[in-house]
Amino acid sequence: MTKQRNRVNLTLDDELFATLTELSELSGTPRAAIINELLTEVKPQLDLSIDLIKKLRANEMQMSDARMVFNNLIADAGDVINQAQGDINRALREINKPDEESDDNATDNGKSN
Secondary structure, three states: OOOOOOOOOOOOOOHHHHHHHHHHHHHHHHHHHHHHHHHHHHHHHHHHHHHHHHHHHHHHHHHHHHHHHHHHHHHHHHHHHHHHHHHHHHHHHHHHOOHHHHHHHHHHHHOOO
């Protein structure tokens, strides 16, 4: 028996919704799958945030230490975003790469016999 997945209602601003919809249409991947993948990639940072908040509430950590950990979280999130941008750029280059067969046909058609 397959485990039922949890569902969450999500409200997005118009610009983010349009971006997500366009990515979904271009990739053939459902919006929910894209969101799930993005959140899965940042789960380690979310887990660290939870741990940080728990320690702050239990007074097990000083605010200065928490600030340092939080700043590292922000830096890690930036790394994830940069990696995702790199993945997108590589995919776009691959999509925009001329089709070798089309190039061969264009060359053959341009030759004079």
